[in-house]
Amino acid sequence: MAFTAMVGARIRRREDPRLITGRATYVDDVRQVGTVYAAFVRSPHGHAKIVSIDTSAAKADPRVLAVYTGEDLHHAHGVKSSLPVAHKMADLKTPPHYMLALDEVRVVGDAVAIVVATTAYAARDAVELIAVEYEVMPAVTDVEKAAAGPPYVHASLGTNIAFTMPFAAGDTDKAFAEADVVVKQRIVNQRVAPVPIEPRSMVANWDAGMQQLTIYSATQIPHLLRTQLAVVLGLPENHIRAIAPEVGGGFGAKLNVYAEEAVVSWVAMQLECPVKYIETRSECFQAMIHGRDQIDDLEIAAKSDGTITGMRLKITANLGAYHQLLTPVVPTLTLLMAHGCYRFENISAEVVGVFTNTMSTDAYRGAGRPEATFFIERSIDMVAQRLGLDPAEVRRKNFIAKTSFPHTTATGLTYDSGDYETTMDKALKIVDYAGLRKRQEELRKQGRYLGIGLSTYVEVCGMGPSAAMPAAGWDSATIRVEPTGSITVLTGISPHGQGEETTFAQIVSDELGVPIDQVSVIHGDTDKVQYGVGTFGSRGTAVGGAALQLAIQTIQAKAIKIAAHQWEANPDDLEYRDGKIGIKGDPSKSMTTPEAGFAAFMGDNLPPGLEPGLDATRRFEPPNFVFPFGTHVCVVEVDAKSGQVEVVQYVAVDDCGRLLNPMIVEGQIHGGIAQGLAQALFEEVVYSDDGQLLTGTLMDYAIPHAEQVPHYELDHTVTGTTVNPLGIKGCGEAGTIGSTPAVANAVIDALAPFGVVHIDMPLKPEKLWAAMQPKSNGSVR
């Protein structure tokens, strides 16, 4: 791009006026005449047989319009389809996952029946009137117990193991045989809940005249939702319209196709009226996907100078009771990123996916990569600690050199570009690393425990090349130059906080030379926008923005032909300069894009053979993923009397390529850091052994308040990429991926004088206090 004005500037977001004044329309704000309200009867047991369901009292309530059970759907209505799981794994076990449980429930919160009533309150009342008799069955929530044998979540499988994926590269045995030191550690990456502040919300309507289903849903993937609903409901896809209006946060949890979306749609078809379902927060904790939940058994081989030579790894992933859309894919991403930004090439690994009587795990901000970054960054610190080396220097020793990109890793990825040492040096300089280490020494003498944690992460995002994705990885953009000169952009991505209504308008404003307020960016409606894959995997701008750039190129090429015709010039002599069409080397003449657009609309003075109209639809198929990276440094002080952690300083130096709007990028990093820090210190989904969810409300599940998180100091470096025409990498997940290990490494570093090598997250005061007591040493759970 030759000309930069809006791109790179801190433009106020164009989506904000409606949001700050309360005039935005989220799903629950959609008002349709005749709307009725749904509520779900959910399983109170982790595993049970459904003996009987008595719906008579509910049906006798005059406010109740309908009640359907799994049996009603399956037998009376013949709805036998299973919910989708997207994967390319040959041997994956895929037990049925019906929209309402049939005969058996396998997780607390499993939907057993749907009730529809005239008001939301009446629907909730009616749920209480439905008597379900259960015969409780043995449940299993511990992933290793589940992997070892019965009880089985799905008896028909005769095992809880959904898949096993072995992997080997290089000569790991040799690396271990020749190692000076071997570090062995079991790392539990605990289960966490995404908790977007807007819970799952949907309203479906069936237009019987048009035979058209319209569903508004709080989703990140309106088109994929439409496709999957067509399959599940047996409807032609062109008779479904899926709309993601304003969506109140997703974090991957709305990158899914939920049973509720299917059954609410189906009920709307039966009742021929709008059916609204807004889940409660308690239901959200039970039935929205969870994230992480892996046990990573690691062995690292290293030389005495800190050079890492090999890794043995077993990833045991708790998949939950059923597959959701990407459940089995997530732990495979952990394997792909197992060696982080380090050179070693000998890896022997196994991924095991295991069913348990818990909610499905799936893509939660980072999806598989935070787990990898966590264990490799912890490993580096453990190697440094064992060898008495500085953790920064061990990182430096093992970094992939900036001269060796593109770099193909042992796990088969090709890192596009990187300069890990520069971000680390920049971060270390900001915190005055040497000074901090000195201060740490001094404070220790006073019985105060300062900890310094580093995380030098690299992540894979900009999802992704279609060949490497469970479903399509491309995305799309349409640009229309309207007759009066405004420009409409239709994007296939589905932003829900990421700000592309602004960043995409910035790009168009620069490239097509129109004021930014003349550009409208439309998304999230399958009847308005051409097919697009959606917003997840830090792909919105890296893939959707790249498609936009291609569409700009097409528009510019056509506008040049129109100008050339009017000027009786050769199109090859024309160019876009500062957003306008001009003659190369001749500043005397220019034509704006709106002028070319008007000529294209009038159609009476166009080159022979050129179609009227100035619009273009393009799709971008990414040739590779992108690999943003950076260094986060966290400084904590752990109170010896209470085990309380205070974050003293947090510095992040990230590199996600070119910054289209630094303000928005920083916002993404801030939020990401908070979520990753919260996993390190606070958050944990806990199930009892018999499958009860013990952290089922915001009173029990600790997402951080403002006073529990620190101020973040950000800086960045810019290393481009040639993967997309914008030179950008994603930034949505980087903060989450980078922060968790930085915080954990800092806390464990603080406790090093007590002989602590590792403590599993969340690093709550009671665990830390226990680790700091006399006689306590080594790993503490």
Next chain:
Amino acid sequence: MQIDLTVNGKRASLDVEPRLLLAHALRDSLNLTGTHIGCDTSSCGACTVLLDGVSVKSCTVFAVQAAGQEVTTIEGIGNADSLHAMQEAFWSSHGLQCGYCTTGMIVSAVDLLRRNPDPSDDEIRSGLEGNLCRCTGYENIVKSVRAAAKAMRDGTDRHSVRELMPLHPPAVDPPPSGEGIIPKQFQEANA
């Protein structure tokens, strides 16, 4: 039950079930959907409104308890023609992403500044402990409240969206060198 109350300066008369929550009365009876609901344990604060000028979580107040009182929702705090300084600050400081918690957060912050017109960052953080945000990591929310406090102390006028829409003034928050130089043509076009 019949209740009379004032909402955003307008009188409202509602026939409500005794158990109806104020949040639902505002959203469903009065169509004031800027008040959001994010939980069922009074934890998230998305539903915060002012009741006789004091912030409350409207999911924890029955509609009947608001009878005879004055309710201010986000819609009454400001609108596109006349933004409250707090709304403007959230916009300018990028204090929101998905926007779902934002309306309650702004209402809480307005009440915070009523009680403490010049809060420190720590006081802002503890003052907003009843409101959860999952997107921003709170960094820019704190920055927004700080900016609004200053604007309100300085007595800055309300602005309309139209006045502010063009561009973030680069002088307030200069982008790194070489970035964000706004050509004259755009400044004029947006003037």
